[in-house]
Amino acid sequence: xxxxxxxxxxxxxxxxxxxxxxxxxxxxxxxxxxxxxxxxxxxxxxxxxxxxxxxxxxxxxxxxxxxxxxxxxxxxxxxxxxxxxxxxxxxxxxxxxxxxxxxxxxxxxxxxxxxxxxxxxxxxx
Amino acid sequence: xxxxxxxxxxxxxxxxxxxxxxxxxxxxxxxxxxxxxxxxxxxxxxxxxxxxxxxxxxxxxxxxxxxxxxxxxxxxxxxxxxxxxxxxxxxxxxxxxxxxxxxxxxxxxxxxxxxxxxxxxxxxxxxxxxxxxxxxxxxxxxxxxxxxxxxxxxxxxxxxxxxxxxxxxxxxxxxxxxxxxxxxxxxxxxxxxxxxxxxxxxxxxxxxxxxxxxxxxxxxxxxxx
Numbered sequence: 001x002x003x004x005x006x007x008x009x010x011x012x013x014x015x016x017x018x019x020x021x022x023x024x025x026x027x028x029x030x031x032x033x034x035x036x037x038x039x040x041x042x043x044x045x046x047x048x049x050x051x052x053x054x055x056x057x058x059x060x061x062x063x064x065x066x067x068x069x070x071x072x073x074x075x076x077x078x079x080x081x082x083x084x085x086x087x088x089x090x091x092x093x094x095x096x097x098x099x100x101x102x103x104x105x106x107x108x109x110x111x112x113x114x115x116x117x118x119x120x121x122x123x124x125x
Numbered sequence: 126x127x128x129x130x131x132x133x134x135x136x137x138x139x140x141x142x143x144x145x146x147x148x149x150x151x152x153x154x155x156x157x158x159x160x161x162x163x164x165x166x167x168x169x170x171x172x173x174x175x176x177x178x179x180x181x182x183x184x185x186x187x188x189x190x191x192x193x194x195x196x197x198x199x200x201x202x203x204x205x206x207x208x209x210x211x212x213x214x215x216x217x218x219x220x221x222x223x224x225x226x227x228x229x230x231x232x233x234x235x236x237x238x239x240x241x242x243x244x245x246x247x248x249x250x251x252x253x254x255x256x257x258x259x260x261x262x263x264x265x266x267x268x269x270x271x272x273x274x275x276x277x278x279x280x281x282x283x284x285x286x287x288x289x290x291x292x293x294x295x296x297x298x299x300x301x302x303x304x305x306x307x308x309x310x311x312x313x314x315x316x317x318x319x320x321x322x323x324x325x326x327x328x329x330x331x332x333x334x335x336x337x338x339x340x341x342x343x344x345x346x347x348x349x350x
Contacts, residue, residue, distance in 0.1 A: 001200075003146055003148065003196050003200075004196060004197060004200040006146060006193075006196075007146065007192075007193035007194075007196040007197050007200075008193075008197065010189050010193045011190065011193045011194075011197070014186055014189060014190060014193075018186075070180060071180055071182055072180050072182050072183065073180065074178055074179060074180065074183075075177075075178040075180075076178055
């Protein structure tokens with residue numbers, strides 16, 4: 001009976017951790033998406049300096065978040081986003097045409113990260 | 126490298142915990158589901174060690190989940206006979222009155238060689254000596270021999286005697302084992318008497334075992350340790 005109780009506790013703990021981790025990941029990804037959209041809008045509006053500073057903050061934010069996310073998501077997935085974000089700042093500074101494409105790419109990567117970790121039937125199977 | 130080392134320590138503790146949670150069973154006594162879980166756990170445990178990109182938690186969660194499900198299912202099987210049948214199967218009588226049930230043999234995909242080998246493992250070399258042989262859910266063969274082939278017992282020979290518990294360890298490596306002394310019901314007085322008789326201190330005793338009748342075996346330390 002003790003083993004049964006321990007097992008139930010462990011399963012409950014796993015479920016709780018899993019749900020919390022998913023909530024945290026969802027919140028982080030949503031936040032990232034909205035921040036990226038904002039930065040993209042700044043670039044479109046020609047607010048270059050403002051966008052640069054914003055992207056730097058965004059990079060720092062992702063640094064902190066990815067450390068937490070890496071506890072339960074494969075490192076490769078967060079690394080790709082990190083690399084794309086680090087490309088954005090120089091692109092914006094150089095007024096590179098690829099900046100917008102890179103923005104779209106990062107936003108898509110963040111959305112994919114969120115989607116791939118959500119326990120949909122498709123992801124489970 | 127240090128990451129692998131620390132991960133190894135964590136997984137070692139986890140696997141030990143998992144095995145303890147599953148309970149005490151020998152490899153040969155594992156139920157089919159337990160065997161599958163054991164193999165799965167050992168495979169999953171290696172994944173976060175091989176690939177450092179994989180978070181440790183993705184190794185920990187399946188191990189804990191599988192073991193916990195196994196414990197919960199075995200608890201449920203204990204409560205429900207039909208579930209027990211589904212999970213573990215049922216024992217099958219393979220030899221009845223010295224005759225092999227060939228259909229059961231086919232169903233279990235047991236060859237005659239397998240059967241003979243298992244019988245030899247039970248010290249039986251002639252099928253006609255077998256009254257009943259049952260293949261247990263673990264795959265082990267249990268044999269009930271014919272009356273004429275069974276070993277003679279004390280009751281067959283009408284030898285009187287009382288059943289006593291096997292000897293318990295009273296002193297191990299110079300340290301008193303209170304539980305053993307209590308189990309035999311001999312008490313500290315008896316121990317003092319024995320030690321005085323033998324002229325040894327408790328620290329000089331390597332092993333002292335005794336049964337409830339006071340029958341004992343004392344081995345002194347050889348002085349090299």
